[in-house]
Amino acid sequence: MFHRLNLIYHRRETEMNKHIKKISNYSMIGGMSVMVIATLNGCGDDAGTQQQQQQQVQQQSVVKEGATVTIEKQVDGSYKILDEAPSVRTRIILIEDGKERILSQEEIDKLVKEEEARVDAGTSKLTEDPAKVQESGGMGLAGTLMASMAAGMVGSFLMNKLMNNQNYQQNRRTSYKSPSTYSRSKNSFKKAAAANKSAKSSSPRKSGYFSNKKSSTRSSSFGG
Numbered sequence: 001m002f003h004r005l006n007l008i009y010h011r012r013e014t015e016m017n018k019h020i021k022k023i024s025n026y027s028m029i030g031g032m033s034v035m036v037i038a039t040l041n042g043c044g045d046d047a048g049t050q051q052q053q054q055q056q057v058q059q060q061s062v063v064k065e066g067a068t069v070t071i072e073k074q075v076d077g078s079y080k081i082l083d084e085a086p087s088v089r090t091r092i093i094l095i096e097d098g099k100e101r102i103l104s105q106e107e108i109d110k111l112v113k114e115e116e117a118r119v120d121a122g123t124s125k126l127t128e129d130p131a132k133v134q135e136s137g138g139m140g141l142a143g144t145l146m147a148s149m150a151a152g153m154v155g156s157f158l159m160n161k162l163m164n165n166q167n168y169q170q171n172r173r174t175s176y177k178s179p180s181t182y183s184r185s186k187n188s189f190k191k192a193a194a195a196n197k198s199a200k201s202s203s204p205r206k207s208g209y210f211s212n213k214k215s216s217t218r219s220s221s222f223g224g
Contacts, residue, residue, distance in 0.1 A: 065196075066090035067150035067189070071141065072177070073097070078138030080177045081148050084185040086192035090153045092145065108145070112155035115142040119161055126162060130170045139175055147175035149189050 070083040072095040082095065092103040103111075118124035125133045125143050133139065139147060145154065147168075152159045162168045176182035 066153060067148070069093065069145070069148045069150050070095065071144055071148075073141075074138070076137060079141050079144040079175075080138075081144060081175055081181065081185070082177050083181065084149055084176075085188050090150055092150070092154070094141070108154050111142040111145055112158060115146050116155065116158045116161075118142075119158065126168050126171055127165050128171070129167060130174055133171055134174065139171070143171075144175050147172045149185055 066087045066089040068083075068085055068087040068091045069081060070093040071079050072082040073079055092108055094101055094103055115124060115126070119127060125136070125139055126146060128136075145151070146158060146162070151162075173179070173182050176185065
């Protein structure tokens with residue numbers, strides 16, 4: 001009788017140990033699964049964070065292909081560039097008789113067209129001797145606009161006609177309110193051009209079929 005009870009007890013103990021071992025194995029597998037899932041989620045978070053950081057860098061290095069130009073009418077009736085800086089889009093701010101306003105695109109186009117006609121006729125002050133320009137009272141509004149660093153954006157075709165003219169290059173310098181204004185403007189556009197070049201070269205390139213297609217880009221001239 002006693003021997004039989006021992007056998008029954010031993011059998012139950014063996015079954016219980018097997019059951020406990022099975023539960024332990026399940027717990028171990030479950031724990032490993034949780035660790036694997038957590039690791040994968042962590043990798044996913046890192047990838048997402050990295051992508052977000054790249055997008056922020058790209059947004060911060062937005063290509064600035066425009067310019068904000070402030071032109072002021074002087075007491076003698078001539079116009080001078082008061083301030084100028086690179087910007088995402090081009091704006092021409094005009095100050096006349098103490099009042100400030102932004103020129104419309106129609107006004108800009110009209111000014112460029114009028115100055116182009118003078119250049120073609122050989123009567124534009126942009127191509128005259130700088131000394132004569134100063135003696136005759138300086139630049140008008142259209143000439144001052146085309147002497148700015150934004151000239152290539154508002155009138156690229158006309159700018160191409162003027163770029164190789166030595167008088168034009170000299171008249172550009174005197175079209176600013178002061179030599180320091182001209183230097184500051186020129187340097188700011190040089191820095192913007194360098195930053196844009198760096199941003200474009202560091203941006204990820206597309207792979208596959210469409211990477212072989214050439215895209216047309218609009219170039220602007222900031223020289224002077």
